[in-house]
Amino acid sequence: MGDLDVGLSDSELQAVERSFNFSIPIDLRAFLKFALPIPEKPRTVYPDYPRPPGYPGEAPAFDGFQFPNWCESGTKLQFQMDLPIDGVLFDVRTNEFWVES
Numbered sequence: 001m002g003d004l005d006v007g008l009s010d011s012e013l014q015a016v017e018r019s020f021n022f023s024i025p026i027d028l029r030a031f032l033k034f035a036l037p038i039p040e041k042p043r044t045v046y047p048d049y050p051r052p053p054g055y056p057g058e059a060p061a062f063d064g065f066q067f068p069n070w071c072e073s074g075t076k077l078q079f080q081m082d083l084p085i086d087g088v089l090f091d092v093r094t095n096e097f098w099v100e101s
Contacts, residue, residue: 004035008070016070020081037067 008016013032017023024032068080 003038005038007033007035009033012070032070036070038069 010033013024013029068077070077
């Protein structure tokens, strides 16, 4: 993980919850109010990974865990929030994820 920045206010945390329609757990909320991790620049690029329309940049890039930048808004943060389910669906469609029975 990279450096730490000033934490988020209650109103900023509430805006995140409204934007993504979920509740931030109490322990994560306390941490995010104290300090906000600044994501490091990712280094591994996956040019074949599907990108949503309007995704900024050439191709998604990942290098292990990247803490969400909650101060960022728009397509890039939404992409990161959608990544877990999209990753499973991608594997099911293209990588023979399910074992034959």
